[in-house]
Amino acid sequence: MTTDLETISMLRDSLERYTADHYNFLQRARRLDGPAGFDPAIWATYAEQGWLSLRLPEDLGGLEGDAVAVGAVMEVVGARLLMEPLLGSAVLAPGVLLRQGSEGQQAELLSAMAEGRLQVAFADCGLDAPACRYAGETLVGEIPLVLNGDSADLFIVPALDERRQVVFCLVRADAAGVTCKAFRLVDARGAASLSFEGAAVTLLQPEDDAPSAAETLGQVRDEAAVALCAEALGVASSLLRVTNEYLKVRQQFGKPLAANQALQHRMADVYLLVAEIRALTRAMQQAMTLPSDERGRIISGGRAYVVRAARKVGNEAIQLHGGVGVTEELDVSHYFRRLMVNAVLHGDHDAQFSRFVEHSLAD
Template sequence: MTTDIETISMLRDSLERYTAEQYDFLKRWRVLEQPAGYSAAAWQNYAEFGWLALRLPEEEGGLDGDAVAQGAVMEVVGRRLLMEPLLASALLATGLVVKLGSPGQQAELLPALAEGRLKLALAHEEQLDGQSCWVEAGQLTGAKQGVLHGDAANRLLVTARDERSELQVYLVDATGEGVERQAYRLVDGRRAANLRFFGTPAERLGDEGSPSAADVLATAFDEASVALCAEAFGAASCLLEITNEYLKVRKQFGKPLASNQVLQHRMADLYMLKEEIRALTRTAQQAMLLPAAERGRVVSGARAYICHAARNIANEAIQMHGGIGVTEELEVSHYFRRLMVNAALFGGRDWHFTRFVESTLKSA
C-alpha cells in the first residue's frame, strides 16, 4: 500500500483549498448547530472529490493510500477541525473492510463507503461495568461505549467473542432489531454513542480464509493512532499561527505583545514542540511498514509524546490569549478541546506510554 509524493501533494492541496473556502470557523459554527453534528453536504463533497475512497484498492477505484496519504488528510482535519467521520468511517472502518472483509462483503460495502451512501463506525471499547460482547448463533449481546460517530453510522463494526472465545469483528445494522443507541455530544462538539445489543443479528466480517481479526485490529488501531498524530500536527500548527497573529495585534502599554521578550521565548519553545510533533508523526508513519512489535513500540512512543506536546501548545495558546482563550467565540478553545478528546482515543497517552516502555524493555 503506497501513494506517490505527487498524489499526496495534490490530495493535500485539494483538501486545503476546499476547506479554506467552505469550512472556515464561522461556517463550522453552523455545522456545530446541526443535530447530526456534521455537514451532510460536506460529506457528499468529500465523496465526489474521491477522498472517501482513500483506503480502497486501486482496482476498486481508490488510492490505496498509505499512512502518509492518510496523514495528509488528517492534517487538514486538524487545521480546520472538520466534524465529519473521516477517521471513524473513511479511514478506520473502511480499512477494516478492505483487510478483513470477504470478497462478497467488500463488493457490497466498499462502493457505498466511497460514494458516501454508507457510514460505518467501529464499536470496540467495553462498558465500564465490564459487560463484554459475545455472539452465539449469529446473535450479538453486550454493550459498547464511546463509539465515535456511532450515532451517525448506518452500520456498525462490533468487536465480540464468538462461540470459541475468539475475537471477531461483526457487521451490524445500526437501526436493526435489538440495538439501543444513546447518542451524546463530546466536549469538542463531535458526537458519539453508547450501544447495547440484545440478541442483535450479526454477520461476521470475513470468512474462514480471512486473516486473524485480532491482528488486523491491532494494525488498525496503530493506523488510527498515527492518523491522530497527523491531526495533532495540523491543529498545533494552526494554533501557533493564530497565537502569533494575536500577539502581533494585541497591544499592552502601547506595544504589541509580540515585542515582549519572554513571550518571544515561549513562542520559540512552542515552535520547537511543533517541529518535534512533525518529526515524530513522520517517524510513526514510516513505522507502519515495520514488523508488528517494532511498529507498536515506535507508534506508541510517538503518540504518547505528541499527546503531551500538543497539550502544552494548546495550554500556552490559551494562556497567551488570556481570559478570552477559553470562550466559545474564540477558535483557540475549540482546538484545545479537540486535542483533549483525541488524546483519549485509541488507548490514550498513558496507555501508549506504558506500551512504549514495556516494548522498549523487552527489546533491550
C-alpha cells in the same frame, strides 16, 4: 511509503482549497447545531471529490492511500476542525473490510461508503481485549464511546467468540437488540454509547490468505493512533500560527505582546513542540510498514508523547491569549477541545505509554 508524493500533495492541496472556501471558522460554527453534527451536503462533496475513496484499492476507484496519504488528510481535518466522520468511515472501517471482508462484502460495502451513501463506524474501545462477546450468531456487550456513532448506519465491532478468538461483526444501527444513545462531545462532534443485547450480526468472512482478526485489530488500532497524531499536528500547527499572529497585533503599554522577550521564549518552546509532533508523526507513519512488535513500540511511544506535547501547545495558546482564549467565539478554545477529545480516543496516554513500556522491556 507506497503512495507517491505527487498524489499526496494533490490530495492535501485539493482538501485545503475546498475547506478554505467552504469551511472557515464562521461557516463551521453555523453547522454545529445540525442534527448530525455536520452538513450532509459537505459529506456528499467529499464523496464527489474522491476523498472517501482514500483507502480503497485502485480497481475500486480508490487512491489506495498509505499512512502518509491518510496523514495528509487528517492534518487538514485538524487544521480546519472538520466535523465529518472521515476517521471512522474513510480510514478505519475500510481498513478492516479490506483485510477481513470477503469479496462480496467488500463489493457491497466499500462502494457505498466511497459514494457517501453508507456511513460506517469502527466501534472499538481502547487497547484492551474487545469488550463484546459473540455467541450463537448474536452479540452481547457495551461500548461507552463511538465517535460519530450517532450518525452511523453500520458498526464494525470487534468481539471475542466462544473460543476467545477475535472476530469482526457487522451490526446495523437499527437492528433489534441494539441500543444507541447519542450525545455530543465537548468539541461538539457527535458520538454514541452502544449496548448489544443479543443483537443479530453478520461476521466478516476473510479470504484464505488474509491476516488473522487479532492481527488486523492491532494494525487498525495503530492506524487510528497514527491518524490521530496527524490530526493533532494539524491542530498544533494552527494554534502556533494563530497565537503568533495574536501576539503581533495585541498591544500592551504601547507595544505588541510579541516584543516581550519572555513571551518570545514561550513561543519558541511551542514551535519546538510542534516540530517534535511533526517528526514523531512522520516516524509513526513510516513505522506502519514494520513488523507488529517493532511498529507497536514506535507508535505507542509516539502517540503517548504527542498527546502530552499537543496538550502543552493547547495550554500555552490559551494562556497567551488570556481570558478570550476560552471563549466560544475564538477558534483557540475549539482547537483545545478537539485535542482533549482526541487524547482519549483509541487508547489514551496511559494505555499507550503502558504498551510502549511493555514493548521496550520485551526488547
